[in-house]
Amino acid sequence: MPFNEKFHLRIPGPTPIPPRIQQAMTHPMIGHRSSEASTLIRECSDRLKRVFGTQQQPLLLTSSGTSALEAAVVNLLAPREEAIVVVTGAFGERFAKVVERYGFRLHRLNIPWGNACDPDTLKHFIQSYPNVQVVFFTYCETSTGVLNPITELIQVVHRYSDALVVVDGVSCLGAVLSQMDNWNIDILITGSQKAMMLPPGLAFMAVSERAWNKMKQNSVRSFYLDLLAYRSSLEKDSTPYTPAISLLLGLKEALNMLDEEGFNHVIERHHLLKKMTRAGVSALGLKLMTSEQDASPTVTSIYGGEGWRSDDLRHILRQLGMVVAGGQQHLKGEIFRIGHMGYCDAFDIITVLSALEMALTKMNVPIDLGAGVRAAQEVWRDHV
Numbered sequence: 001m002p003f004n005e006k007f008h009l010r011i012p013g014p015t016p017i018p019p020r021i022q023q024a025m026t027h028p029m030i031g032h033r034s035s036e037a038s039t040l041i042r043e044c045s046d047r048l049k050r051v052f053g054t055q056q057q058p059l060l061l062t063s064s065g066t067s068a069l070e071a072a073v074v075n076l077l078a079p080r081e082e083a084i085v086v087v088t089g090a091f092g093e094r095f096a097k098v099v100e101r102y103g104f105r106l107h108r109l110n111i112p113w114g115n116a117c118d119p120d121t122l123k124h125f126i127q128s129y130p131n132v133q134v135v136f137f138t139y140c141e142t143s144t145g146v147l148n149p150i151t152e153l154i155q156v157v158h159r160y161s162d163a164l165v166v167v168d169g170v171s172c173l174g175a176v177l178s179q180m181d182n183w184n185i186d187i188l189i190t191g192s193q194k195a196m197m198l199p200p201g202l203a204f205m206a207v208s209e210r211a212w213n214k215m216k217q218n219s220v221r222s223f224y225l226d227l228l229a230y231r232s233s234l235e236k237d238s239t240p241y242t243p244a245i246s247l248l249l250g251l252k253e254a255l256n257m258l259d260e261e262g263f264n265h266v267i268e269r270h271h272l273l274k275k276m277t278r279a280g281v282s283a284l285g286l287k288l289m290t291s292e293q294d295a296s297p298t299v300t301s302i303y304g305g306e307g308w309r310s311d312d313l314r315h316i317l318r319q320l321g322m323v324v325a326g327g328q329q330h331l332k333g334e335i336f337r338i339g340h341m342g343y344c345d346a347f348d349i350i351t352v353l354s355a356l357e358m359a360l361t362k363m364n365v366p367i368d369l370g371a372g373v374r375a376a377q378e379v380w381r382d383h384v
């Protein structure tokens, strides 16, 4: 590779940073209790409402996405209360582990990895646990590339129980439609380093009135993650502890970019990237992990082929300057994942597919050079 610093980051987070966001983050430091900081915090929180689809005031946490998962669990649940976690992959698994770690009673709805949770399955499950206080979902399950049918699943929860609904939207918010208030989500979570086009280090979460009311009755066993502290600070345009100022400056620029492109176009673009990716890898004879219906617009999982493991392929791709992700847990070596969220356009998909063709050819996998690229171009052509 001629240029060390030049590579294509096509993993499902962290994602590439647009130059103008990088630039915005180089602004000289400001005091975290200054009026400039207050204005910045207020503006970021106000403008995130659109991304979440809520009238609630999104909270800004200086920590990675998992902190917000943990915050949801520890703030909402009280000792001996019961929760359902819908596990469609590694991130659902993480939610379940947090619930267990704090000693709450966990009912785990395990869905085979690679599939979305079907509303009917949830309906039967939830009816067996009438005392459940909270149901936890993963919107996009990053480990498999599944986008769960979140609106239908939430309807099932509200129809058959009084439970609150928590949704991990870390790997899709900012790339898909979200209507937190209309869909009756009680806590919605995202992070900075996925579709939001920022470096890792921030988590964002919005909380419904119903969830705030439940939290107020709790004595929260976490100090840093006590959400009521974030709420009262935010009422004064502030955060309880020093915020990641540089990342917030980047966030403001990211929100500018989403506005300039138009959120509908952002959603449409991700839809196109998904279709191009799926058409391209299929044309190369590779097997997709998810069905068309269950597939996320932000990440695509693909199986290794006859006589080769996905990690061999990833190794060759890396030498070509293309970084894709491997599988997690039992899928390690079995699949590879292409991230196509955030700062990603149609040419980026063409690039990753051409790299894939090169790598497969180097591995003596019989493919037609150009077949994947061509299939993606055809999708692109028919789209514009």
Ligand SMILES: *Cc1c(COP(=O)(O)O)cnc(C)c1O
Binding pocket: 013, 064, 065, 066, 067, 091, 138, 140, 141, 142, 168, 169, 170, 171, 191, 194, 200
């Ligand atoms: C990335 C991700 C997270 C957060 O992971 P962190 O490493 O803590 O930022 C949570 N949920 C999903 C679905 C994710 O993709």
